[in-house]
Amino acid sequence: MSTAESLDYPLKRAPLVPPRPPVAPDDMTPVQRMKAIRKNAITSWGERAYREDVIAGNFLGRKSYILNKPDAIRYVLVENYENYFRTPAGLRVLRPMLGDGLLIARGKSWKHQRRTLAPAFTPRAVTTLVPHMLSATDEAIDELKRKTDQPLDLREAMQRMTLEIAGRTMFSLEMGRDGAALRNFVIEYSERYASPRMLDLLLPLSIPSPADIGRAFFRRRWTRFVGKLVRERRSMAAQLSGQQGAPRDLFDLMVTARDPETGEAFSDELLGDEVATMILAGHETTATALFWSLYLLSLDQGAQQELADSVASIEIDASTDIAKLAFTRAVVDEAMRLYPPAFLVARAATGPDTVAGLPVAEKDVILISPWLLHRHETLWSDPHAFIPQRFMPGSPQPDRFAYMPFGAGPRICIGAHFALVEATLALAKIIQTFKVEITSSRPVMPVGIVTTQPDHSPTFRITRR
Numbered sequence: 001m002s003t004a005e006s007l008d009y010p011l012k013r014a015p016l017v018p019p020r021p022p023v024a025p026d027d028m029t030p031v032q033r034m035k036a037i038r039k040n041a042i043t044s045w046g047e048r049a050y051r052e053d054v055i056a057g058n059f060l061g062r063k064s065y066i067l068n069k070p071d072a073i074r075y076v077l078v079e080n081y082e083n084y085f086r087t088p089a090g091l092r093v094l095r096p097m098l099g100d101g102l103l104i105a106r107g108k109s110w111k112h113q114r115r116t117l118a119p120a121f122t123p124r125a126v127t128t129l130v131p132h133m134l135s136a137t138d139e140a141i142d143e144l145k146r147k148t149d150q151p152l153d154l155r156e157a158m159q160r161m162t163l164e165i166a167g168r169t170m171f172s173l174e175m176g177r178d179g180a181a182l183r184n185f186v187i188e189y190s191e192r193y194a195s196p197r198m199l200d201l202l203l204p205l206s207i208p209s210p211a212d213i214g215r216a217f218f219r220r221r222w223t224r225f226v227g228k229l230v231r232e233r234r235s236m237a238a239q240l241s242g243q244q245g246a247p248r249d250l251f252d253l254m255v256t257a258r259d260p261e262t263g264e265a266f267s268d269e270l271l272g273d274e275v276a277t278m279i280l281a282g283h284e285t286t287a288t289a290l291f292w293s294l295y296l297l298s299l300d301q302g303a304q305q306e307l308a309d310s311v312a313s314i315e316i317d318a319s320t321d322i323a324k325l326a327f328t329r330a331v332v333d334e335a336m337r338l339y340p341p342a343f344l345v346a347r348a349a350t351g352p353d354t355v356a357g358l359p360v361a362e363k364d365v366i367l368i369s370p371w372l373l374h375r376h377e378t379l380w381s382d383p384h385a386f387i388p389q390r391f392m393p394g395s396p397q398p399d400r401f402a403y404m405p406f407g408a409g410p411r412i413c414i415g416a417h418f419a420l421v422e423a424t425l426a427l428a429k430i431i432q433t434f435k436v437e438i439t440s441s442r443p444v445m446p447v448g449i450v451t452t453q454p455d456h457s458p459t460f461r462i463t464r465r
């Protein structure tokens with residue numbers, strides 16, 4: 001469905017249109033827009049951004065372009081991707097947590113890391129991780145069974161579950177006490193350092209901003225913590241050294257990974273950064289996808305029943321063919337269309353270029369927003385409605401560069417398949433076990449800061465099916 005054609009899949013009822021966040025006036029001044037972006041990028045965009053192909057603007061003296069045109073997006077993310085890199089503000093904010101890991105590496109170092117890590121994320125490798133995903137999901141469900149018929153914060157429950165999945169798939173270890181400490185690090189970082197301050201945006205990367213000082217202290221504590229996890233896992237491996245065999249987890253896959261071109265392994269330091277990157281890039285995003293899926297299903301009880309019926313007779317275990325969970329997967333896909341966990345892919349040009357016929361100078365900023373693209377009037381019919389049927393097998397496929405919750409091109413999310421398997425299995429199991437209802441009446445609005453978070457945690461009620 002690459003253009004806004006009429007819907008051509010049968011709908012049994014009028015689709016749900018979840019409450020839409022306010023749209024900014026199109027004529028905001030640059031200062032007003034700057035303030036609005038810092039508060040919530042999603043509500044800083046005006047109606048034009050949902051209608052037009054390219055929105056040109058200014059960002060701190062540099063030109064910025066929001067691209068909503070699939071061809072132009074393909075050009076930036078695929079054809080000439082080497083001319084575009086993460087923005088200085090993005091690097092400033094991410095580096096203290098992710099070090100030199102894959103997400104913010106560049107050039108030769110990125111190519112080495114991507115080649116070396118790719119085999120750990122193939123569908124076959126992910127299959128070996130499914131038992132860890134399922135054990136953590138089952139425990140989360142057992143925990144939820146103790147909380148039926150009482151007000152429940154499902155957002156927090158999803159965050160705990162995906163963190164546990166990240167820990168177990170990485171280390172084969174239950175996260176226990178480390179899980180709480182890890183969570184505290186993530187909360188501290190996202191509350192205090194993850195959102196760029198004005199000086200973070202204004203100063204060149206070579207000059208530390210005041211917030212960078214706090215970030216540097218944070219990095220020292222964080223790398224010590226991740227180093228401890230890596231040492232513990234290594235000593236566990238030493239104890240089990242008599243039982244060499246198939247890789248147990250992502251850590252095994254990463255320790256034994258070799259660059260297919262140079263034969264090089266990861267240094268201990270880089271291994272720590274990759275561990276941090278995978279845990280952080282993976283768990284909050286997947287929790288967010290699950291939260292919005294459950295939120296939408298609680299507003300649309302018809303779709304929830306359809307999902308429950310579709311999984312009622314399926315025994316979900318490590319041998320389940322994920323293709324059998326087609327409707328569950330379609331709900332996850334549609335939830336990530338309406339609420340893409342990564343709402344913005346930002347790039348700064350490293351050299352001059354021409355994009356969509358417009359001149360781009362070095363340091364100009366290109367913004368590709370899955371939030372806008374996924375709700376764009378010319379790319380989707382009924383763009384704000386929740387219609388999982390769009391993603392059922394046999395429905396017309398969206399344009400590759402109109403639907404991109406995981407980005408696109410060489411820097412596409414390495415964990416996309418991992419995340420989709422995790423989210424599909426978890427959602428199927430949750431809805432197989434519980435009926436989920438939302439009990440608070442206040443509309444839930446998305447806030448785009450690092451990921452697309454709800455503006456408050458609504459309360460839910462779950463009952464056993």
Ligand code: HEM
Pocket residue numbers: 102103104114277278279281282283285286289340341342345346404405406407408410411412413414415416418419
């Ligand atoms: C629903 C869950 C997820 C979403 C929506 C998501 C989204 C994204 C997006 C949009 C990008 C591209 C960013 C850009 O081009 O600027 C990305 C990159 C990345 N993601 Fe994910 N992600 C998810 C889950 C995961 C998981 C589970 C892992 C690891 C276990 C992971 C690891 C990464 C890494 C390492 C990169 C950087 C890849 C590179 O630059 O080569 N993500 N993700």
